[in-house]
Amino acid sequence: MFKKQPTILVYHSNQAEVFAEYIRQFGLSSTILTASNPEEAERQLENTEVILGWKFPTYLLKQPIASSVQWFQSTGAGIDDLIADKTIPEHVMVTRIVDQFGSYISEYVFSFLLYIIKDMQRMRKSQMDRSWDPFISESLEGKTIGVAGLGSIGSEVVQKARAFDMRVFGLSFSSKHALLVDHHFTPDKWKEFVCELDYLVLTLPLTDSTRYVMNRDMLMAMKEDACLINVGRGALINENDLAAVMESGHLKAAILDVFEIEPLPKDHQFYSLQNIYLTSHLSGPSTVEGVSRFFVENVKKYMNHEPLQGLVDRSLGY
Amino acid sequence: MFKKQPTILVYHSNQAEVFAEYIRQFGLSSTILTASNPEEAERQLENTEVILGWKFPTYLLKQPIASSVQWFQSTGAGIDDLIADKTIPEHVMVTRIVDQFGSYISEYVFSFLLYIIKDMQRMRKSQMDRSWDPFISESLEGKTIGVAGLGSIGSEVVQKARAFDMRVFGLSFSSKHALLVDHHFTPDKWKEFVCELDYLVLTLPLTDSTRYVMNRDMLMAMKEDACLINVGRGALINENDLAAVMESGHLKAAILDVFEIEPLPKDHQFYSLQNIYLTSHLSGPSTVEGVSRFFVENVKKYMNHEPLQGLVDRSLGY
Numbered sequence: 001m002f003k004k005q006p007t008i009l010v011y012h013s014n015q016a017e018v019f020a021e022y023i024r025q026f027g028l029s030s031t032i033l034t035a036s037n038p039e040e041a042e043r044q045l046e047n048t049e050v051i052l053g054w055k056f057p058t059y060l061l062k063q064p065i066a067s068s069v070q071w072f073q074s075t076g077a078g079i080d081d082l083i084a085d086k087t088i089p090e091h092v093m094v095t096r097i098v099d100q101f102g103s104y105i106s107e108y109v110f111s112f113l114l115y116i117i118k119d120m121q122r123m124r125k126s127q128m129d130r131s132w133d134p135f136i137s138e139s140l141e142g143k144t145i146g147v148a149g150l151g152s153i154g155s156e157v158v159q160k161a162r163a164f165d166m167r168v169f170g171l172s173f174s175s176k177h178a179l180l181v182d183h184h185f186t187p188d189k190w191k192e193f194v195c196e197l198d199y200l201v202l203t204l205p206l207t208d209s210t211r212y213v214m215n216r217d218m219l220m221a222m223k224e225d226a227c228l229i230n231v232g233r234g235a236l237i238n239e240n241d242l243a244a245v246m247e248s249g250h251l252k253a254a255i256l257d258v259f260e261i262e263p264l265p266k267d268h269q270f271y272s273l274q275n276i277y278l279t280s281h282l283s284g285p286s287t288v289e290g291v292s293r294f295f296v297e298n299v300k301k302y303m304n305h306e307p308l309q310g311l312v313d314r315s316l317g318y
Numbered sequence: 319m320f321k322k323q324p325t326i327l328v329y330h331s332n333q334a335e336v337f338a339e340y341i342r343q344f345g346l347s348s349t350i351l352t353a354s355n356p357e358e359a360e361r362q363l364e365n366t367e368v369i370l371g372w373k374f375p376t377y378l379l380k381q382p383i384a385s386s387v388q389w390f391q392s393t394g395a396g397i398d399d400l401i402a403d404k405t406i407p408e409h410v411m412v413t414r415i416v417d418q419f420g421s422y423i424s425e426y427v428f429s430f431l432l433y434i435i436k437d438m439q440r441m442r443k444s445q446m447d448r449s450w451d452p453f454i455s456e457s458l459e460g461k462t463i464g465v466a467g468l469g470s471i472g473s474e475v476v477q478k479a480r481a482f483d484m485r486v487f488g489l490s491f492s493s494k495h496a497l498l499v500d501h502h503f504t505p506d507k508w509k510e511f512v513c514e515l516d517y518l519v520l521t522l523p524l525t526d527s528t529r530y531v532m533n534r535d536m537l538m539a540m541k542e543d544a545c546l547i548n549v550g551r552g553a554l555i556n557e558n559d560l561a562a563v564m565e566s567g568h569l570k571a572a573i574l575d576v577f578e579i580e581p582l583p584k585d586h587q588f589y590s591l592q593n594i595y596l597t598s599h600l601s602g603p604s605t606v607e608g609v610s611r612f613f614v615e616n617v618k619k620y621m622n623h624e625p626l627q628g629l630v631d632r633s634l635g636y
Contacts (some may be wrong), residue, residue, distance in 0.1 A: 008526075103459045103483060118429045127596045130589055132581030134598040141421045144357065163481030165421060224636035261452030271448055278445045280452040287454065 003303045005030040007068075009044050011053035012036065019052060019075075022292030028299060039301035047070070050302070052295050054286075058085040069307070073298060075291045076103055076154070077284065078233055080206040083314050096292055096318075098310040099259060101284030104154030105231050108283035109157055109201055112165075112255045113140060115232060115277075116227065140164040144196055149203035149232065150177035153284070157201055173316075189222045191264070199227050206219040206233035207317030231283045236258035241317055243269045246276065257283040321621045323348040325386075327362050329371035330354065330393070332476075333606055334340030337370060337393075346467035346617060364386070370613050372604075376403040379410060389626070393609045395419055396473075396551055397600065399526035401632050414636075415612055416422070416628040419602035422476030427475055427519055430573045431458060433595075434545065459483040462514055465552065467521035468495035470571030474557045475519055487511060491634075504595060510538045517545050524551035531583070533558035543570040549601045552577035564594065575601040606610050 008023070008030050010016045016034035022056070023032060033048065035041040038057040045065045054075040060066055079096045088094070094141055112192035114120070118137045126133035145161045146156045150172040150204065158180050161168045171193045178184035185193035190213065194200055204210045214237040222228070228251060230237055240261055244263045246254060254271070255277040262281055270276055298308050312318060326341070326348050328334045334352035341350060341538055344591045351366065353359040355599045356375040363383045372389040372393040376383055386430060389411040391402055397414045406412070432438070444451040463473045463479045468490040476498050479486045488499035496502035498534045503511035508531065512518055518540065532546070532555040540546070550556055564572060572589070580599055588594055616626050630636060 066364060088353075104457055107457055107482070108436060109435045111426070111438055114425060114429035114432060115438060120429055121431060123595075123597050123600075126598060128587075130584045132598045134600045134603070136603045137423060138598070139422055141425075158451060160481045163478045164425070266448045271445075275440075279441050280444060280450045282441075282452045282454065285452070285454045 003305070005274075005298070006049035006070075007031045007047050008035070008050045008052060008299070009033045009035060009041065009048040011041055011051060011056050013055065018288050019292055019295075022289055023052075024297040026293055028296055030299070031169060050299065052291075054250055056090055058080070061088050066103065068153070070300060071095065072296050073310075075130040075286050077286075078205060079312055080233060080317065081313065083317060093308060094312040094314065095298060095308050095310040096312055097286060097291055099152045100286075100290050100294060102152045105153050105284040106156040106160050107258065108279075109229055109255075110160055110230065112277055113199060113227075115141075117312055120148055122224040140166055142167070143198040145201065146171065146193055146197040147181070147203060148193070148199050150180060151203065151207070153231070155180060157203065158223045165246065166274070169197065192220060194218060194222050196224075197222065197226055199229065202232040202236050204232045204236055205318035206235050211235050212238045214238065214242065216245060219245045221249060222251065224250055227251065227253045227255065228253060229255040231257050234262065239270070243273060246273055251275075253277065255279075321623070323621065324367035324388075325349045325365050325618070326368045326370060326617070327351045327353060327359065327366040329359055329369060330375045331373065336606050337610055340497065340607055341370075341614055344611055346614055348617070349395055352609075363610065368617065370540070370609075376406055379406050381582060389413065389620060391613050391628075393604050395604075396523060397630055398551060398635065399631065409624060411630040412630040412632065413616060413626050414630055415604060415609055417470045418608050418612060420470045423471050423521070423602040424474040424478050426575065426597075427547055427549065427573075428478055430547065430595055431517060431545070434571055435627070437460075441466075458580065460485070461516040462487060463517040463519065464489065464511055464515040465499070465519050466490075468498060471549070472519070472521040473498060475521065479632040487515065499527065508536060512536060512540050515544055516541065517547065519547045520550040520554050522550045522554055523636035524553055529553050530556045532556065532560065534563060534570070536630060537563045538568060542568055545571045545573065545574040549575050552580065557588070559590075561591060564591055569593075571595065580621060 005028060010019045012019060013036050016036050020032045020034050033044040035044050042060055043059060045060060046067055051069060052073045061069060068092045069092055079094060080159055083094060090293045091201050117140055139163060144167040146169040147157050147263060148171045149185045150170050155177060158168050168181045169183045171185040173187055184272055212235065219241060245251060257279045258281055279289060301308055323346060328337045328350060330337060333353050334354050338350045338352050351362040359375060360378055363378060365386055366624055367386055368389045370391045372455060379387060382411050387410055392414045397611050401412060413486060457550065459482060462485040464487040465475050466489045468488045473495060476486050477531055486499045487501045490502040491505055537559060555588060563569060571593045575597045589594055620627055
């Protein structure tokens with residue numbers, strides 16, 4: 001027994017129509033409504049069964065007009081902002097995008113690991129200066145990398161680290177992927193996990209138990225010449241603590257793609273720190289095409305009463 | 319029946335003593351002579367049985383004073399300059415360093431592949447400008463890489479390409495490593511090999527049959543937006559042809575670590591080309607320690623009458 005195609009509302013500040021077009025192209029003949037602001041969304045909610053959205057005004061979901069909404073699909077992998085509003089009705093399923101970013105994010109991670117270890121900055125400068133400068137750089141081989149979070153993103157980082165003959169540690173809440181790594185740690189062993197690492201890559205979701213996990217104490221437990229890479233969520237790190245620790249000369253480098261406030265304010269203290277590499281939340285972009293394809297597959301599962309991909313356990317927060 | 323420890327001459331313009339020290343440290347108690355120029359070498363040759371050298375004056379090997387020399391170990395992987403002098407007596411074995419550079423050189427290759435595909439130049443500039451710029455870059459996943467030369471260096475490039483989920487083509491003279499790649503080509507199929515590639519990595523030795531293999535004709539057979547990477551020998555490429563082809567807008571980028579004349583002259587035309595990345599023959603450095611360790615292992619084989627590692631077939635040129 002199949003459900004009939006549900007009425008879908010796409011909510012996005014500037015690309016709602018583009019999503020809708022891809023969704024039709026990928027074969028759904030549902031009624032597809034679009035909205036780019038809360039007022040438009042409110043007008044479209046009656047009879048909407050499924051929402052595909054980014055930065056959706058969650059308070060609307062509590063109102064009687066949203067009583068037909070059964071399922072909310074986020075266009076991103078992280079849904080901490082969405083479920084921060086704990087009053088979203090329990091019966092509304094929340095899903096996030098999974099298995100789409102691993103390859104892309106792990107390329108980002110290794111682009112910076114190699115940029116730093118091979119000292120590409122020096123190579124580029126030598127070329128500018130027309131200077132012959134055959135220096136010997138270090139190698140990733142034999143270095144120890146720790147991956148915090150062993151979901152689809154962390155697992156891809158692990159796979160590439162293997163190809164570079166690195167020693168691989170991992171920390172995760174479940175032990176499901178413990179065998180991927182040379183040494184697995186549970187969250188009660190954070191300090192033991194970080195203290196031997198040359199590289200720490202954060203791919204964790206933001207939850208009550210991961211918020212500010214990288215505080216002064218934890219950062220100081222890392223080796224002085226270690227590198228910290230954050231492709232998870234900004235608030236995994238206490239930014240003031242990181243700035244202070246790095247100013248004191250601890251840590252060789254930090255590579256940050258995510259921040260507590262985004263866009264990163266132009267006067268943020270990070271901009272004046274040495275050895276910090278800042279990028280604009282671009283390590284794992286949701287492409288409209290990729291998200292639409294994922295969503296359409298999920299709608300088919302929904303209609304067939306199959307389990308949805310990326311279903312969020314709201315008690316865990318991911 | 320073991321040979322007694324042979325008398326060794328280390329020849330290097332400025333590090334001969336450092337090599338000698340490592341060799342002793344790694345357990346050889348041979349007589350170890352050192353020389354840093356042709357005159358010193360000539361004085362030391364009598365009774366020398368084994369030479370470890372870099373840019374050795376090969377004409378000395380033909381003289382009666384060198385009649386005791388049985389084996390020449392180069393400190394590098396490429397020995398084209400050494401065997402260009404075809405009058406070196408046939409009975410002198412020539413060996414080169416093998417299996418030491420693969421990991422290091424493949425890191426170099428992927429540092430540039432990622433630098434370009436992720437557009438790190440744009441990321442770095444956005445940071446300098448304090449500009450929030452969440453652009454979407456391309457991915458190596460699914461791209462086609464061709465590795466010319468499937469020895470210990472090429473094989474490592476292949477292994478890393480696998481971890482990045484690339485399609486991998488290979489060209490080599492023997493079919494020994496054909497199974498490493500998705501599609502193997504022999505040297506009579508160069509054009510078929512290059513025409514589909516997004517990346518072409520040259521790891522070949524320089525021989526009569528590889529010299530200038532990348533001429534205008536072959537470069538034009540590559541895709542317009544392909545990248546060329548040379549970590550083999552400068553003269554694999556006709557440099558004038560490459561400059562002309564790139565000036566015409568063909569090829570997306572060239573990454574060159576080796577040149578026909580090194581150091582690369584400051585007025586070389588490459589310096590004024592766009593999209594060309596020049597480094598100073600540093601992708602696979604011979605470290606004194608690594609080379610000394612390799613050499614000592616080879617001396618033990620020599621004394622035990624076992625086959626030497628890296629023995630050069632002078633008819634093939636590598």
